[in-house]
Amino acid sequence: MTFQVYDTTLRDGAQREGISYSVVDKLAVARLLDEFGVGFIEGGWPGAMPKDTEFFRRARTELDLRHALLVAFGATRKAGLAVADDPQVRALLDAETPAVCLVAKSDIRHVERALRTTGAENLAMVTDTVAHFVAEGRRVFLDCEHFFDGYRYDPAYTTAVTSAALDAGAEIVVMCDTNGGMLPSQVTTAIGALTERLGVAPDRLGIHCQNDTSCAVANTVAAVEAGVRHFQGTANGYGERPGNADLFAVVGNLQLKLGLPVLPDGCLEQMVRVSHAIAEIANIAPETHQAYVGAAAFAHKAGLHASAIKVDPVLYNHIDPSVVGNDMRILVTEMAGRASIELKSRELGLDLADHPDAASRVTKRVKDLEAGGWSFEAADASFELLVRSELPGAGTPRPFALESYRVLVEHREDGAVVSEATVKLRVRGERIIATAEGNGPVNALDEALRVALSRHYPELRGFELADYKVRILEGSHGTGAITRVLVETADANGGRDWTTVGVHENVVEASWHALVDALTYGLARTPKV
Ligand SMILES: CC(=O)SCCNC(=O)CCNC(=O)[C@H](O)C(C)(C)COP(=O)(O)OP(=O)(O)OC[C@H]1O[C@@H](n2cnc3c(N)ncnc32)[C@H](O)[C@@H]1OP(=O)(O)O
Numbered sequence: 001m002t003f004q005v006y007d008t009t010l011r012d013g014a015q016r017e018g019i020s021y022s023v024v025d026k027l028a029v030a031r032l033l034d035e036f037g038v039g040f041i042e043g044g045w046p047g048a049m050p051k052d053t054e055f056f057r058r059a060r061t062e063l064d065l066r067h068a069l070l071v072a073f074g075a076t077r078k079a080g081l082a083v084a085d086d087p088q089v090r091a092l093l094d095a096e097t098p099a100v101c102l103v104a105k106s107d108i109r110h111v112e113r114a115l116r117t118t119g120a121e122n123l124a125m126v127t128d129t130v131a132h133f134v135a136e137g138r139r140v141f142l143d144c145e146h147f148f149d150g151y152r153y154d155p156a157y158t159t160a161v162t163s164a165a166l167d168a169g170a171e172i173v174v175m176c177d178t179n180g181g182m183l184p185s186q187v188t189t190a191i192g193a194l195t196e197r198l199g200v201a202p203d204r205l206g207i208h209c210q211n212d213t214s215c216a217v218a219n220t221v222a223a224v225e226a227g228v229r230h231f232q233g234t235a236n237g238y239g240e241r242p243g244n245a246d247l248f249a250v251v252g253n254l255q256l257k258l259g260l261p262v263l264p265d266g267c268l269e270q271m272v273r274v275s276h277a278i279a280e281i282a283n284i285a286p287e288t289h290q291a292y293v294g295a296a297a298f299a300h301k302a303g304l305h306a307s308a309i310k311v312d313p314v315l316y317n318h319i320d321p322s323v324v325g326n327d328m329r330i331l332v333t334e335m336a337g338r339a340s341i342e343l344k345s346r347e348l349g350l351d352l353a354d355h356p357d358a359a360s361r362v363t364k365r366v367k368d369l370e371a372g373g374w375s376f377e378a379a380d381a382s383f384e385l386l387v388r389s390e391l392p393g394a395g396t397p398r399p400f401a402l403e404s405y406r407v408l409v410e411h412r413e414d415g416a417v418v419s420e421a422t423v424k425l426r427v428r429g430e431r432i433i434a435t436a437e438g439n440g441p442v443n444a445l446d447e448a449l450r451v452a453l454s455r456h457y458p459e460l461r462g463f464e465l466a467d468y469k470v471r472i473l474e475g476s477h478g479t480g481a482i483t484r485v486l487v488e489t490a491d492a493n494g495g496r497d498w499t500t501v502g503v504h505e506n507v508v509e510a511s512w513h514a515l516v517d518a519l520t521y522g523l524a525r526t527p528k529v
């Protein structure tokens, strides 16, 4: 059984609001899609946009694809124009791709109202254009726009468009749910009715679904279950309006749920890497909760889940995440039980299995702290320090003892606002007082701490405050609003970043907790200078 995995990230995907690829971006995306093992890459519409024309020109020398064939997209000839005289058709040929995909009207209402021509002329446009490209040695796919809506309105006309294309030599006629309004059962019914009417097997048909009902993936899978072998989609579901069928979910479902061999061996595990790399190029943050590839796709928060996962991860994962290049994660929050704490600690290299009392104490502290507004879900480093403080023999020494700190904010006559912080610490028996300025109170505090500690801990110089997030939480504890601060610290020497948390009614004090955890954690894991 051979499947055609047809990617349209660079054509339909580029129709998503906010995406604008350069030619270099398009070449990079094409290489990634090829590594994912798709069979066809629709690279754009040559002749419609100079960038797309340029992409196909450069692709000839700069792309060395292992799995995929490049496809150029265009429309059937203009109404009333000979196919050989249509400049769009010429541009499509000039792209010199082994295959082309032609979009054709297949809903009689669109033929008459949007194209402003007759049903007969549209059929001739399909026949002429398909035959022209076939005669030029191209493989031809025909995208039937508004196929399902057209078929419901006038099945005879939509069927006639399909037959005209197949008779003229099209390899596959693609049923497009252009407005994205279909449901899986409607797709299945239409395919059954059409194949009966046409007298052709469903493997001459393809499927292309927009996602306006959030059913694009389900509709695509339903079409394949109905016998279709050519399916289209885009990386991460990018596309016009809400998007297209997310090719990663489609492929994951077909390969892992239905056991269909849609990708070459060794490609499925590239899924997460390719998904995130394309998101990066598209300048769109990867969707954390995206099926299969999202960072949270296999992240477990509920204590009950973790307690079963501790026995066997299969019990709460629909697949082994590594099969698609993803990882399972255990989240530690107020919903954690002892099993969550134990599994998360194990992830961090701390074994609580032989310390049930410590696991219970950590669980209780996490629940109590979270009730007070703390959140460890994104603050692994603070969680690790907490576990270490309870696990016998694993404690992390605090690098200093605080005598006091003070922060001033000065609004000067010239309008400048400067913060100044002073810290008084005891470091290895020495009393140190240090003062520093910063562009805000937290920055000043961070600088003063570094000044005070740098002689005893020179490795601190490699730490950078990479991100600082503040969230004001509604006052639900009789204290008024409280502030939660998350600090992300980067290691200039290339180590992994780490995140710490602090909570207090006062934003500076909350930040102080997060900063102290950040330095403590960083110093504990960095080799001494
Ligand atoms: C469903 C889909 O998403 S298909 C992909 C759609 N993608 C895009 O539209 C992006 C690229 N498009 C473009 O750059 C431009 O729209 C172009 C270059 C294709 C056309 O631009 P223009 O010539 O200025 O025409 P315009 O966009 O205003 O209208 C489209 C024309 O194509 C005609 N047309 C639409 N579909 C078809 C078709 N399947 N076959 C032949 N002609 C068609 C329309 O009737 C209209 O013709 P008209 O100019 O004689 O009225």
Ligand SMILES: CC(=O)C(=O)O
Pocket: 012, 103, 143, 144, 145, 146, 176, 177, 178, 179, 208, 210
């Ligand atoms: C061709 C296409 O993108 C559509 O009909 O949705």
